[in-house]
Amino acid sequence: MNDPAKPAPVTLNAREMANLLPDERLRSQFLFILEVEALKQVLRRTPLLDGSRRENDAEHSWQLALMAMVLAEHADEAVDLPRVLKMLLIHDIVEIDAGDTFIYDAAALTDQEAREKIAADRIFGLLPADQAEELRALWDEFEARETAEARFARAIDRLQPLLHNFFTGGGTWHTPGVTSVDVTARKSPIGASSASLWEAAQAIIAEGVARGYLKPGE
Amino acid sequence: MNDPAKPAPVTLNAREMANLLPDERLRSQFLFILEVEALKQVLRRTPLLDGSRRENDAEHSWQLALMAMVLAEHADEAVDLPRVLKMLLIHDIVEIDAGDTFIYDAAALTDQEAREKIAADRIFGLLPADQAEELRALWDEFEARETAEARFARAIDRLQPLLHNFFTGGGTWHTPGVTSVDVTARKSPIGASSASLWEAAQAIIAEGVARGYLKPGE
Numbered sequence: 001m002n003d004p005a006k007p008a009p010v011t012l013n014a015r016e017m018a019n020l021l022p023d024e025r026l027r028s029q030f031l032f033i034l035e036v037e038a039l040k041q042v043l044r045r046t047p048l049l050d051g052s053r054r055e056n057d058a059e060h061s062w063q064l065a066l067m068a069m070v071l072a073e074h075a076d077e078a079v080d081l082p083r084v085l086k087m088l089l090i091h092d093i094v095e096i097d098a099g100d101t102f103i104y105d106a107a108a109l110t111d112q113e114a115r116e117k118i119a120a121d122r123i124f125g126l127l128p129a130d131q132a133e134e135l136r137a138l139w140d141e142f143e144a145r146e147t148a149e150a151r152f153a154r155a156i157d158r159l160q161p162l163l164h165n166f167f168t169g170g171g172t173w174h175t176p177g178v179t180s181v182d183v184t185a186r187k188s189p190i191g192a193s194s195a196s197l198w199e200a201a202q203a204i205i206a207e208g209v210a211r212g213y214l215k216p217g218e
Numbered sequence: 219m220n221d222p223a224k225p226a227p228v229t230l231n232a233r234e235m236a237n238l239l240p241d242e243r244l245r246s247q248f249l250f251i252l253e254v255e256a257l258k259q260v261l262r263r264t265p266l267l268d269g270s271r272r273e274n275d276a277e278h279s280w281q282l283a284l285m286a287m288v289l290a291e292h293a294d295e296a297v298d299l300p301r302v303l304k305m306l307l308i309h310d311i312v313e314i315d316a317g318d319t320f321i322y323d324a325a326a327l328t329d330q331e332a333r334e335k336i337a338a339d340r341i342f343g344l345l346p347a348d349q350a351e352e353l354r355a356l357w358d359e360f361e362a363r364e365t366a367e368a369r370f371a372r373a374i375d376r377l378q379p380l381l382h383n384f385f386t387g388g389g390t391w392h393t394p395g396v397t398s399v400d401v402t403a404r405k406s407p408i409g410a411s412s413a414s415l416w417e418a419a420q421a422i423i424a425e426g427v428a429r430g431y432l433k434p435g436e
Contacts, residue, residue, distance in 0.1 A: 007269035007386035010431075020425055021418055029288050030418075034385065036284065037267050040277045049255045051225035059258045062280035066254065066307050070247050070349060082300035089284050089303075131288060167252065168225035200239055200248075207238055213228075 025128050032126040038096045045102050045172045046161045057092040057100065060160070064088045067156050074194045075155075077148035087142045087153045090135055094119035103161075103186055104175050116143075145189070155193035159201060162187055166204050170213035180209050181217025243346050250344040256314045263320050263390045264379045275310040275318065278378070282306045285374050292412045293373075295366035305360045305371045308353055312337035321379075321404055322393050334361075363407070373411035377419060380405055384422050388431035398427050399435025 012020065021027040042057040055063075065088045072081045092100075097119035101112045124136045142150050162183075165171035173183060183205055191198035208214040230238065239245040260275040273281075283306045290299045310318075315337035319330045342354045360368050380401075383389035391401060401423055409416035426432040 007265035007389050009268050010385050010387050010429075020421055023414070023418075026292070026414060026418060030381070033281075033285055033288060034267060034381065037281060039280075040266055040273065041268070041270075047225035048258055049252060050227050050259070052259075055258065056277065058277035058280045059274065062257075062276045062283070062307065063251075063255060065280070065283065065303075067251055069304060069307065069353075070251060070345065074244070082303065085283075085300065085303050085307075086287060089280065089287065127288065135287075163248070163252065167228050169228050170223075171225050174223045196241070196244060200241075200244060203238055211228075 028126060028128050029131070032123075035123065035126055036093050036096065039093060042092070042095045042100055044100050044161075046164045047168045047171050049164060049167050051168045055164075057095055061089055061092055064091075064153075064156050064160055067160060068153065071156065071194075071197065072152070074196045075148065075152040076194055077151075079149050079152045083138075083149045084153050084156075087138050087149060088156065090139055091142045091153065091157065093123055094139070096123060102172075104172065104178055104182065113143075145192075148193070151189070151193040155190040155197060158187050158189050159197060162190075162201055162204060166208050166213060169211075170208070173208065173214040179215045179217035180205055183208075183214060184217075246344060246346050247349070250341075253341065253344055254311050254314065257311060260310070260313045260318055262318050262379075264382045265386045265389050267382060267385050269386045273382075275313055279307055279310055282309075282371075282374050282378055285378060286371065289374065289412075289415065290370070292414045293366065293370040294412055295369075297367050297370045301356075301367045302371050302374075305356050305367060306374065308357055309360045309371065309375070311341055312357070314341060320390075322390065322396055322400065331361075363410075366411070369407070369411040373408040373415060376405050376407050377415060380408075380419055380422060384426050384431060387429075388426070391426065391432040397433045397435035398423055401426075401432060402435075 017027060021030060039061070040056050040058040043054045044057060044060055046055050046060070048055055065085050068081065068084045068088055072079060072084070094116040098112070098115040101108045120136060120139055124132045124139070127135065141147055142153055145151055145154055161172070165173045187201050190201045205214065209216050235245060239248060257279070258274050258276040261272045262275060262278055264273050266273055283303050286299065286302045286306055290297060290302070312334040316330070316333040319326045338354060338357055342350045342357070345353065359365055360371055363369055363372055379390070383391045405419050408419045423432065427434045
């Protein structure tokens, strides 16, 4: 017998779900919500600020949305903050299927786009059609980086690990072969959205080199 | 010597921070962002859906914001979704200082409000004054439950653990002394915002009793 106090996943078949939640639209919404909860299990390379463990995509997404709320005034082009928030809340959901692709792993980056598009089809497709379309469009917009909102969301997504790497003495900057030239190149999307955040990012990279957290590039 | 590959917290004193980030406003914003990252360390009682561990406040906040995006149409009074999202992103930040108060712990609930207000003063107070005021007002609004947005945010905050308890075979419902009567009472804020979500919640509670995940009340 299972210990009732020990949590264990309960799976309902389609008929049981339909009995429990007869409204098809609400049921689709709940199935999507239950499915994407798995984002809490997708680990990123970035360490928590106390260095105790790696962060997961769900808590990362929360942090980015909060950062966007606080830092929106630094976007060079005015942004529609609600749109940025929605984008950041869903931007990593594809990683439930496609996994987190490490930014300094060139091989994995080559088929990242294809893997993530298949994931987006499946996961957003769990929602009622109108909502699937809306969230997919937000994700496509984030990926395309053609709007001020997408560029700002991307800038925040690049700024956060920079802060974490610096404030944990290097973090993923210690990846063999990585230098300040690579980091500056990877972080340049910050500059595409915000001059003031890019200035701060460059100061942090320089201080990281000065403190020996990051190898200088040539 | 420390292993450079092992992340460890780096603390800058006030002068070092001022040298790194000379702009006072941006520096305050970064200090707030770095401080609230600790929300990833505040554990809640609710298990993940796979039962592997308890969730933390940061990933919980992400999940609630995403749920609000998907379920907003179920609010009986139309809600300003961006306001709901912002509220949910900051609603648990006070728990960095005050801790998570277990909903079935009557003793801890008595001084929860006082502890959380002190935490809100300190944590939101890290921000530039205008932003401190804006986020504090959002948190006060969430706590007061007097607006449609605050009631909907609260409803989502009550619905999420209900789903997790059911889909892990009971979760915190197995707390000694807790019955379906207690759960229904604790979950009633769902009904204060949404008739359709409350109907679903009641069906889930009833099915939880039928399956033996939750003791029936009298």
